Amino acid sequence: MAFAAGMSFTAPAPVMAFGAPESFAELADKISPSVVNITTSSVVSGPAQAGPMVPEGSPFEDFFNEFGDQGQGQGEPRRSEALGSGFVISEDGYIVTNNHVIEGADEITIEFFSGQKLPAKVVGTDPKTDIALLKVETDKALPFVAFGNSDLMRVGDWVVAMGNPLGQGFSVSAGIISARNRELSGTYDDYLQTDAAINRGNSGGPLFNMDGQVIGVNTAILSPNGGSIGIGFSMASNVVNKVVDQLKEYGTTRRGWLGVRIQDVTPDIAESMALAAAEGALVTDVPEGPAKEAGMQPGDVIQLFNGQEIKDAGDLTRRVADAPVGEAVPVVVLRDGKTETLQVTLGLREEAEAKTFPAAQPGGAPEAKSLDLLGLTLEPLTRDLRDRMGLAPDDQGLVVTKVDPMSEAYTKGFREGDVITEAGQQKVARLSDLEARIQEAKDAGRRSILLLIRRDGDPRFVALTVN
Structure with missing residues (x-):
């Protein structure tokens, strides 16, 4: 291989690879006393499975089906139990878990690593992040753990999960951070993804870094069969810590x-x-x-x-x-x-949150004709259209009466009944208003125009190609 004269090449910096810890035993010994099993009890009106929930096809399924519902009549009120995990965050007995672990429970029992059991009361819950704060009363100081900074966790860092999987008692699993900043379905989601084994019963348990700090609360898994396939999600500690502080002070969140x-x-x-x-x-x-x-x-x-x-x-x-x-x-x-x-x-x-955002009410006088444009058939809002669509008498804009299924507009979500209220960030009431805005965008050399549409009062901006 020949190289041009005068050119120099620098070898890339070596990437440092670190092997797995020789053992997680010391870490497990350190964190175990602060992790708890949670049993909840509630009265249900129909047939229910007593004991822990297990995935369909689990080797434990037959056992729980055989012994779980003995002596219970069909359709009669019965007491149902569910299991989860949690962890102590203060020596005076505050405990963090998932909201879905304790939701609807009449009784909550905490089992500590030592075997001691204590009743717990709910201090506050936050369904939006699926976090609950509990409290037990005890005369002696409890072992507890601190929150770490989840923002410092990198993809590839080692983590340890601990909890009560499938009702089998205290159990430790290890893995790495697989991804960060995952969103599932919540407004405030910020999940760490991990391949550490997380199963039913692990919900509410802690995810630890190698310093024994909680950097996540194990909340959900992605699985076709209900068991761990190495895709688990833990709500980041920097979210949980703020929620817990508010629940402790106010009993609710204050966002x-x-x-x-x-x-x-x-x-x-x-x-x-x-x-x-x-x-x-x-x-x-x-x-x-x-x-x-x-x-x-x-x-x-x-x-x-x-x-x-x-x-x-x-x-x-x-x-x-x-x-x-x-x-x-x-x-x-x-x-x-x-x-x-x-x-x-x-x-x-x-x-x-309980208040309904009102729809905007742009003004202007409508026209009485239709227009096919941008894959849409449009008409100005008339009194008849307003009445049929349940709109206010002074609501104005251009209503979509038909959408070409092969058009960009259809692909981007336009549907019959949508109302265009703005084009190019200017209000539109006449069909000629929209035509003028499109021409202005073309004259400015833009390839698309921004439209503001409303559906059932909910606004959304969509850009459509004009050239």
Whole structure:
């Protein structure tokens, strides 16, 4: 092989590989006393399986079916038991577990590693992160563990899970962090994924780092058969720690509330708005609330919240939730190509959640004709259409009466009954308004136009190609 004269080559830096620990025994000895088994009891009205739930096809299934329901009549009220795990976080008896472990329970019994059993009471729960805080009363100090910083965990780091899998008692499994920042179905999800064995009964148990600190609460598994296949999810400790502090102080959560509807900035939306990057949270609606009082508007792109960069809508939601209620925080938005800083005094989400966000009511006079454009058949809102769709008398915009199933609009979710209220971040009431906005986008050299649509009052921005 020949090399050109004068050129030099540098070998890549070696990657350090670390083998598995020689043993997890010392760590297991250290953490075991703080881990607990949780048994819950409740009265159910129909046939129920007494004892621990096991996956279908499990070798333990026949055992529990044979001995679990003896002496119980069909359809009669009966007491049902379920099992889970948890861990002690203070010497005076505070215990963390999953909300779904204790939900609906009449009695909660904690079994410690020593074999001691104590009744527990619920201090508070947070269904949104599936976290519950319990308390036992005891005269002696209990062994406990501390939370670690889940943000420091890297993919590939060793972890240890401990709990009560399938009702078999205290059990330890080891693995690595397989992935970070996983989202399942919750608004505030931030899961660590691990291949450490997690099964039914492990729910609510701790996931430890090698220093014996809790960096996750084992919550869910992905499995076709109910057993571990090496895909488990633990709610990150940095989420859990904040929730636990609030439950301990208030008995409930206290999350910040900005008062906006938002969505991610996709690449096509970024192009249609002439944004440099597909980042930030795009505001689709601003009902009555803190953001509106501070001057925020639909179409604003939130780029910074309280000095922290915002990557997407989920990022903003989590940062707002962690922010102090009742205090003003700076929010930097991009509007019409310029940045503005708004001072928003956050409200309390728990008080605002029950309120229904009203739909926007743009003004203008409609036309009486239809138009086929962008794969959509559109008509201005008439009195008859408003009545049929249950809209307010002064709601205006362009209603979608047909969608070409082969069009980009269909692929991006447009359906009959959707109402377009804005195009190019300007209100539209006439068909000619939309045609004018499309022409303006073309004249500006843009390949797409941003449309604001509403379905059952829920707003969403969608970018459609115009060239």
